[in-house]
Amino acid sequence: MTANVLTTLVHALATDTRLVDDVVASARAQSPESARLPPAASRRHVAALITAGCAAFLGAGEAGDEDFADAVRFGAEGASLGVPVGALLSGVHGGRSRILEIAIARGRAAGLPDDVLLQGLLRLDRYGNALERHVLAGYRTAERQLDLDRRAARIRLLRHLLLGEGTDGADGTDAGGDLGRFGLTAEGRYHCVVSDAAEPARVRELEQAFARCGGVLAPVGGRLSGLTPRLPGVMPGLVVSTPPVPLKNAAAAHRLALAALQAARVRGETGTHGVTSLAGETALAEQPMLAGFLSDELLGALQPDDDFHRDLAGTALAYLDRGQRLDLTAGSLHLHPNTVRYRLRRLHELTGFGASGEQLTVLETVRWWWALWAWSKAAAPHG
Numbered sequence: 001m002t003a004n005v006l007t008t009l010v011h012a013l014a015t016d017t018r019l020v021d022d023v024v025a026s027a028r029a030q031s032p033e034s035a036r037l038p039p040a041a042s043r044r045h046v047a048a049l050i051t052a053g054c055a056a057f058l059g060a061g062e063a064g065d066e067d068f069a070d071a072v073r074f075g076a077e078g079a080s081l082g083v084p085v086g087a088l089l090s091g092v093h094g095g096r097s098r099i100l101e102i103a104i105a106r107g108r109a110a111g112l113p114d115d116v117l118l119q120g121l122l123r124l125d126r127y128g129n130a131l132e133r134h135v136l137a138g139y140r141t142a143e144r145q146l147d148l149d150r151r152a153a154r155i156r157l158l159r160h161l162l163l164g165e166g167t168d169g170a171d172g173t174d175a176g177g178d179l180g181r182f183g184l185t186a187e188g189r190y191h192c193v194v195s196d197a198a199e200p201a202r203v204r205e206l207e208q209a210f211a212r213c214g215g216v217l218a219p220v221g222g223r224l225s226g227l228t229p230r231l232p233g234v235m236p237g238l239v240v241s242t243p244p245v246p247l248k249n250a251a252a253a254h255r256l257a258l259a260a261l262q263a264a265r266v267r268g269e270t271g272t273h274g275v276t277s278l279a280g281e282t283a284l285a286e287q288p289m290l291a292g293f294l295s296d297e298l299l300g301a302l303q304p305d306d307d308f309h310r311d312l313a314g315t316a317l318a319y320l321d322r323g324q325r326l327d328l329t330a331g332s333l334h335l336h337p338n339t340v341r342y343r344l345r346r347l348h349e350l351t352g353f354g355a356s357g358e359q360l361t362v363l364e365t366v367r368w369w370w371a372l373w374a375w376s377k378a379a380a381p382h383g
Contacts, residue, residue: 012106015017015337018100019046023095029071044070046095068134073199075138080203082155082219087141090137096128142200151207154218157182161227161247162192162220182216189244190215190227192253194261196238197224206234223261231272239272240266259286266377284370291374298371301350304379306340309350313376315343316353320369 021178024039024046048070078088103124107117157179159165179185193210203224210217215228221307227250231241240261242253256275263281264273284291303308315333319340322328330337347353353368354360360368 008110017047020050021100021110022102023050023098026098027091027095030091030097042074051100065134068131071131071134072138072141075135075140075374076142076200077198078135079139079142080198080200080219081222081224083222084137088135088139089132092132094302096131099128100124113365151218154182154207154216155220157184157216158218158220158225158227161250162225164251182229182245183214184216186247188229188342189246190229190250191241193217193226193228193231193239193241194254194257195224195235195240197236197267199323202236206232206239209235220254221258223258225257235272238270240264240275240278241272242275291370294367294371295375295378298353298368299351299375301323302375302379304375310376310379312343312347312350313372313379315340316347317369317372317376319344319362320372324354324365 020043024043027046028039028042054275075088078085100121104117106122112120184190193215197206203219206224207217209232210226210228213227213228213230213232215230217224217226217228219225227247229244238261239317240257242257245253260273260275260278260282263285264278265286267281269278299313302313304310315329315335318332319326319329322332326337326340329335330340333340344354
């Protein structure tokens with residue numbers, strides 16, 4: 001009976017999505033530096049590690065190296081994004097402690113005897129020790145691949161140019177003095193570029209591409225960022241760039257590029273984009289409260305859990321995206337034009353969207369599109 005209770009408990013831990021969120025939050029709170037890693041990537045790694053750990057716990061023997069592949073990747077991505085190894089391990093400790101707390105609480109709630117619970121915790125602790133060793137191994141391997149000595153100088157330079165750090169010489173370095181070392185000049189104009197790349201191979205590929213173009217790229221504040229006089233022809237992953245700016249405007253350009261990158265990620269974009277091509281998405285993303293107000297005011301009659309209402313919103317979005325053309329909307333959604341016409345009429349009856357035969361003005365289109373997009377995003381089913 002006790003063995004069955006323990007097995008049930010471990011299975012529940014392996015499939016609990018709230019546990020993953022709790023552990024990620026604890027790890028990021030424990031180590032602000034490790035919070036540089038993109039939240040989605042951290043969550044993916046934690047979920048995989050919990051699943052692998054529970055599977056190893058239920059198995060007959062000890063976990064093997066194949067069970068720690070995500071731990072190795074987690075360590076490598078930390079090195080790629082410039083997270084100090086101590087900070088990364090501090091985050092691991094925070095997450096590990098939280099899992100132990102939850103396991104103890106749930107084990108006692110399930111009525112497990114103390115000796116059984118203790119044996120389980122000891123096995124879990126051994127897995128945690130092995131996990132930390134693999135995180136560290138992944139970090140050290142990535143360090144060797146990324147030429148960390150020269151990379152540290154690039155990081156120092158870019159943090160000086162893009163974040164304004166090190167300008168008073170308090171850290172004993174002269175970041176501005178590295179301009180010439182990396183081919184930059186005070187009079188030059190440079191594209192500011194940010195990327196969501198985190199895997200060491202992709203990071204290394206981008207850094208080398210920038211070097212060939214006379215630019216400099218390194219992790220800054222948890223995102224791969226750089227300055228370059230010209231853009232490489234092909235860049236892997238999601239990359240956002242600004243037009244060339246003088247170095248005095250580099251920090252402002254970096255903030256804009258980061259905002260545009262986040263807007264592109266929310267939209268599910270991939271590939272290379274200029275900030276100007278993301279202007280609308282970036283501007284709107286800066287006002288989430290206003291988006292919520294619009295959604296509530298214009299679409300309050302729609303129910304998020306109603307599939308038909310979600311169809312109405314999706315059809316209206318497609319309609320606005322295609323210049324309020326009924327034929328183009330029908331083609332894009334693989335629907336008959338009469339179906340699109342019916343959905344738009346029903347949406348009008350529920351919310352007042354559009355008037356029959358009338359085209360929305362530019363500003364009215366923006367209001368409705370923004371409200372529909374925000375409502376659809378909030379109403380999307382979560383698997």
